[in-house]
Amino acid sequence: MTCEEFLESSAAYALGVLDPGESAACVRHLGQPGPHRGCPQAVTDAQAVAASLAGTLPARPPPPQLWRAIEARLGEIPRDPGARRRVWRELAGWFVAAAVIGFYLYSVPLDGRRRAVALEGSPSVVKDAMGLMTEPGTRLVVFVPRRPGAGRATVILNAAERRAVVLCDRAPPAAAGRLRLWTARDGRPPIALESFALSEDGLAWAQVGSALFAPRLPDRLLISADDPGAPTPSDLLLIAELR
Amino acid sequence: LVGPADRDRDRALLGRVARGDVRALRTLYQEHAPRAMAIAVRVLRDPQEAEDIVQETFLELWRRAGQYDGARGGAVGWIVTIARSRAIDRLRSAGAAGRALEGASETHVPLTLPSPSDCLEQRRDQARVADAMAMLPAEQRQTIELAYFEGLSQSEIAARTGNPLGTVKMRVKLAMGKLAAFLRPEDAN
Numbered sequence: 473m474t475c476e477e478f479l480e481s482s483a484a485y486a487l488g489v490l491d492p493g494e495s496a497a498c499v500r501h502l503g504q505p506g507p508h509r510g511c512p513q514a515v516t517d518a519q520a521v522a523a524s525l526a527g528t529l530p531a532r533p534p535p536p537q538l539w540r541a542i543e544a545r546l547g548e549i550p551r552d553p554g555a556r557r558r559v560w561r562e563l564a565g566w567f568v569a570a571a572v573i574g575f576y577l578y579s580v581p582l583d584g585r586r587r588a589v590a591l592e593g594s595p596s597v598v599k600d601a602m603g604l605m606t607e608p609g610t611r612l613v614v615f616v617p618r619r620p621g622a623g624r625a626t627v628i629l630n631a632a633e634r635r636a637v638v639l640c641d642r643a644p645p646a647a648a649g650r651l652r653l654w655t656a657r658d659g660r661p662p663i664a665l666e667s668f669a670l671s672e673d674g675l676a677w678a679q680v681g682s683a684l685f686a687p688r689l690p691d692r693l694l695i696s697a698d699d700p701g702a703p704t705p706s707d708l709l710l711i712a713e714l715r
Numbered sequence: 716l717v718g719p720a721d722r723d724r725d726r727a728l729l730g731r732v733a734r735g736d737v738r739a740l741r742t743l744y745q746e747h748a749p750r751a752m753a754i755a756v757r758v759l760r761d762p763q764e765a766e767d768i769v770q771e772t773f774l775e776l777w778r779r780a781g782q783y784d785g786a787r788g789g790a791v792g793w794i795v796t797i798a799r800s801r802a803i804d805r806l807r808s809a810g811a812a813g814r815a816l817e818g819a820s821e822t823h824v825p826l827t828l829p830s831p832s833d834c835l836e837q838r839r840d841q842a843r844v845a846d847a848m849a850m851l852p853a854e855q856r857q858t859i860e861l862a863y864f865e866g867l868s869q870s871e872i873a874a875r876t877g878n879p880l881g882t883v884k885m886r887v888k889l890a891m892g893k894l895a896a897f898l899r900p901e902d903a904n
Binding site: 648700 | 737740748749752753756766770774775779782792793800801804808841843863864866867868870872884887888892894895
């Protein structure tokens with residue numbers, strides 16, 4: 473894509489209305505070393521115009537209790553980078569343990585005492601992962617990296633339970649510090665699911681509920697670097713074939 | 716609609732948020748949550764789900780305040796962009812995309828005049844953007860509304876309106892260009 477071609481699409485790109493292939497081409501173009509002919513600035517300007525469109529709506533004050541709900545949750549979000557690293561290191565141990573123990577629980581008959589020991593003290597997502605491992609019908613699908621250094625990931629899913637857990641490791645740093653899950657069905661644009669935090673160590677995990685299975689299991693599950701507002705995966709890292 | 720003074724103030728507030736200042740976050744919330752709520756309600760058409768989106772938006776702001784780039788616009792633009800993005804994500808992930816795709820024409824919300832309860836500055840901005848939208852030819856305005864408020868892609872807009880994809884692309888480009896020219900700060904003209 474040339475700068476001229478990009479500038480033709482820059483407004484649509486900023487508005488988030490491009491189809492997946494076009495959007496990916498724009499991302500690749502912006503990622504190319506310069507010189508550009510004002511491409512990044514064109515996106516910035518168009519994004520500002522897009523954001524101003526919300527100004528056509530009458531302001532709508534949220535109910536008073538909403539701020540209290542937000543304030544109550546602020547403590548859940550680590551602020552101190554040092555503390556954050558420590559938490560991630562601790563969780564990293566559980567991540568590895570979960571993968572190993574999860575596989576073990578999946579492949580051999582359960583011993584109640586061993587399972588209790590494995591679950592003790594683990595974070596909720598790991599508990600969920602290990603719990604899923606013991607459910608009939610649970611599948612484990614390994615993601616395929618789209619490029620070198622894209623990391624690795626596994627999804628543990630159970631369609632009957634309509635639950636899944638995605639575990640990532642060695643993911644590359646993402647600009648927004650988060651990854652995003654997408655579902656894809658043949659012939660249709662990907663649909664964004666939730667984003668989830670990425671540690672400085674490249675670890676991430678997500679618990680996925682019914683959204684993944686509605687209306688039915690998708691053909692593929694994608695993981696990209698999170699790019700809020702992007703209608704399609706702008707930096708696709710991993711793909712899991714679910715069918 | 717965001718001047719250099721506003722950006723400086725936003726940068727200072729978000730800098731404080733990045734250092735963990737809850738009062739600064741509350742200031743941003745008080746000023747911009749009504750805009751986030753408005754766009755979330757508009758996209759989702761469900762006030763309760765919209766409240767969840769506003770909550771997610773400000774928690775994300777709390778987490779990512781250190782990444783704010785003042786050169787890319789004011790905080791309100793950033794907040795609105797996050798809220799819209801999250802709302803569209805939810806619309807699609809909840810399987811409600813079909814509802815939006817099929818039902819938007821029945822629930823289409825036209826441009827509104829400013830509310831008397833809004834502050835003067837907000838009303839001025841609101842009227843200015845509404846004026847800019849009103850100046851667009853009807854088909855360009857509809858295209859932008861379907862894109863921005865319904866979260867439809869150009870292909871989906873083409874399918875919805877029965878217009879060729881190339882026509883939709885041209886309308887998006889022309890409309891965004893006109894809006895940019897109209898909304899450019901006076902001192903830039």
